[in-house]
Each structure stands twice: as structure tokens, then as C-alpha cells.
Amino acid sequence: MDKRTQFRLVLVLATAAALGFAYLRKAQVESASEPPTSASAPTRATDGSLHYGALVFKPCELAAPQTGATTSAYCAPFRVPENWDAPDGRSIDLKLALLASTAAAPPADPVVLIAGGPGQAATEAWPQQAAAFAPMRDKRNLILLDQRGTGGSNALTCARSEDESDWANDPERVRAQTRACLEKVSAHADPRFYTTTMALRDLEALRAALGKPRFNLVGTSYGTRVAQQYAKTYPDAVRSVILDSAVPNDNALGSDFAVNLDAALKAQFAVCAADATCAKAFGAPWANLEKLRARLRDKPVEVSYRDPVDNAQKTMRVDAGMLAALARMYAYMPETGALLPLAISRAVAGDYAPLAGQAKMLGQQMKSLADNAMQLSVICSEDADRLVPNPADADTLLGAHFVDVLKAQCAIWPHGARPADFNAPLTGDLPVLILGGEFDPVTPPRYAEAIAKTLPRGRVLIAKGQGHSVLGRGCLPKLAARFVETRDALALDAACVGNFSPIPAFIDFSGAAP
Known part of the structure; x- marks a missing residue:
């Protein structure tokens, strides 16, 4: 073999090695950015039902509260133990719905809406959220699971009369209302088991029933607590997370x-x-x-x-x-x-x-x-012992009684368990997009910034002049959909967020000044 042939052979081998390394590196990057899944996408049966893992979803209608408007969806029965640590005890039915993607072949990993509150049901929140999720549904199916204690999932409901605007100023009335509510819901539920932690086990049981796809979680307000806790507890179950109007894990709901x-x-x-x-x-x-x-x-x-x-x-x-x-x-x-x-x-x-x-x-x-008392199960189990009355609140619009009322209610309401690491932040390299509004009165932008500090692949986008729950605003639905596809919040072209601005105040009831 002459030197020229040897040189060519060495060049070919070197090029092949370089290409092989590049291919291997590309595979490693793709593997890191998109973990493999063995789950299968839903299949449509001849009777019109959708088969997803072990569940069969059949056509149904989701009714919106107040308006009565309905949305076509697919529903499946889903039953879980009320107490996951005593599976032979009482079972409860959870309301489960699937909004089918418009894509011909959507991937197996769905988007999962986690509603806020505490106390809001995902299926009831959907009519107001539908437009925000439209770009995501172009590619993926959407799962709605009413959290236990809400909506169609054994709701803890205690209706109040319309003349109770000042009931919180009467401590004895607060205690009487709480006792009456507890007596009512105890007929069909044990309030100790309607907490975030129990809801996480419901969500993981659902994932197992669906064939263990990875979830793309979208949490709003209190739902961001659920999303963060689920991602902490089941990190391999999550593909991406969107937190809209987020609350840090160490925040005691109601404290500020x-x-x-x-x-x-x-x-x-x-x-x-x-x-x-x-x-x-x-x-x-x-x-x-x-x-x-x-x-x-x-x-x-x-x-x-x-x-x-x-x-x-x-x-x-x-x-x-x-x-x-x-x-x-x-x-x-x-x-x-x-x-x-x-x-x-x-x-x-x-x-x-x-x-x-x-x-x-x-x-x-x-x-x-x-009217939903599930919020008491959450706050009394997860936050009440960390709520400290602040005398300075007396000079605020809400006043100082808010914490006092919660403490009085939680002295009566049964408490569930809170894991030792519950208040620890979400960490790791999970891709997370955090959205907030400049004028949010309950989850201000500083909350989003605090959460992002422990998430190297996290990014915060704040919409100027906007309030609480911003996912459906302006260009954010398209940005959210893009993030779910790429799982790269840092690379998003989010220049459009700079187009947000406050809405001018009404000068009269015809609107703002021209």
C-alpha cells in the first residue's frame, strides 16, 4: 500500500470516527433532552371510544358552571382508595376526561392540566382555559382529572348563604360554620385524605393506568404546588412543567x-x-x-x-x-x-x-x-401550623383577620399528613417554564423568581400589566406549546412578551378614554 493510499485510508477512518463521535454526541444530547418512553398513544376503536393504556374513554360532555355550556370530550371511570395507605377501605370515583388532539398521530405523553384554588376542578376550569391550550392540543392529547374533593371527584361541598359577607368577623360564627361543614362532608368523606400528597398518588395511579407515559404538567396557582410536588416525588414521570402564577413550596398559603x-x-x-x-x-x-x-x-x-x-x-x-x-x-x-x-x-x-x-x-x-371545603383539608394539613398572625396586616385592605379565620377553622378541621420534605424547593434539570403577571395580587413575580433559582433549565416570563393566571394571554399559548415540544425554555424566542401592557382604567362605564 503506497503512502497516498495509506493517507486516504487514515483520512477515511478519521472522518468516520469523527462522524461516529458526532452521531454518538447527537444521540446523547437527544437522549438527555427527550427521555425514551415505552408508553403507547391512545388508539381509536370502531365504536368511537379511545383506548389509552388500561382505560377506555367514551364520548361525553363537560358542563361549565354558571353558564351551562358544554364541551365534547372523552371520559373514563377512575376509582381510587380514599386512603392510599388502607386500600381495602372506602373507594372514591374521580372525574377523568380526555380532550383529543387534532393531530393525526399524537405522541403518548399528554398534557395534564392541574387546576388552582385549592378547590377548583380541572373539568370545570376547562372552558376558561380552552383557548390557552389550543396550540398544545394541535400536537398532544390533554388530560383533565378533577382533584379529589373537587368537581366530580367526591367534592367536599358546604354551600353558604348570600348574607355571609361579614361572617369572618364573628369568631363564633366561623367555628359554627366550620363544625357544620365538617359534619356534612364527613357523611361521605374523611377530610384528612383530601390533601396535595394524596392527590399526587391519584395522579401517579392514573399515569400507571395510562401505560406510564411521561406527563407534561401545566399547573395554575395552587396547581403549581401540585405540579412541583409531583415532579419532586416522581421525577421520572415528568417530561416538562409549566407553572402559571406559581407559588413556592415553602410558602404558607394565606400568610402574605x-x-x-x-x-x-x-x-x-x-x-x-x-x-x-x-x-x-x-x-x-x-x-x-x-x-x-x-x-x-x-x-x-x-x-x-x-x-x-x-x-x-x-x-x-x-x-x-x-x-x-x-x-x-x-x-x-x-x-x-x-x-x-x-x-x-x-x-x-x-x-x-x-x-x-x-x-x-x-x-x-x-x-x-x-362553597368547596377541600381547601381546608389542604391548608389545615400543609400550611396552618406555619401561619403566624402579623399585626401589621391590620392596616391592609384585607386586614389581620384572614390568618385568624384560617387558624380558627383549622383548630376544628381534621389534619392529614405532610411529608418531611414538603417545603423543600423543586430542583434538578427538569425543563420548567414559569409564567407570571406584573400585577398579580396573590402570586407576585418574586415567587416565580424564587422558584427558578433552583432550576437551571427553568425560565421566568413576566407579562407586564397582567394579573393572575396569564397562560391564555397574548402570545403565551404559542410560547407554551413551543416549550412543550422543545423542552427548552432558555432557547424560546420570547420577544413577544415585551408587547404586553396594562389595560387603561375605565373613565366611565363605556370604557377607557380614547
């Missing part, structure tokens, strides 16, 4: 609601104060709110108003507690937050009807969540 609300409202109202038209119409909205709160604290008002639902003439007692509740919930969304300066200003001038009408609508919209 008061300070967070004041900060969010002041930031929202500062936008109005900086706008010449808004400032001319309302002056200083935060000062107006403080003036109105002080007046209503000293002397609640009986208000005559037109019911916005049936247009009947009705009366309502408007007090400081009702004002705080309305301002808190309206601050969640920029569209409703934009109404607050106007409604507050009108009330300061003596016209309380707009506040009363808005409070009535809010009460109806929030009724299913307000």
Missing part, C-alpha cells in the same frame, strides 16, 4: 395575601395616577379606596341596586369586608381591575350601586369555589 394584595393594587392604581385623563377623573385611586374602607368600617351601608343577572331591584349590605373581597378578586384580571377606580370613586361620592352589582356578579361566579 394581605401584603401582596396591597402591593398589587397600589401598582395598578399608580398606572391610573400617572395618566392625565385617569388622574383628572379619579385623583388618587388608592387614597379613595382607603377613604371608602374607613367609612364602611365605621358605618356599613344598605344599598338598593339592580341585579345584573335578572334586573330585579334588590338591596345589599355593603361593608368593608365586601369591599376588600371585591377589590381582591377584581385585581386578579386587568379587565376587572380597570373597573375599580371608577367604582370606588362613585362609591366615595355616595353611589354604591355599581359596587353592589359587581359584588353580586362576583359572588355568583365564585360560588362553586367558595
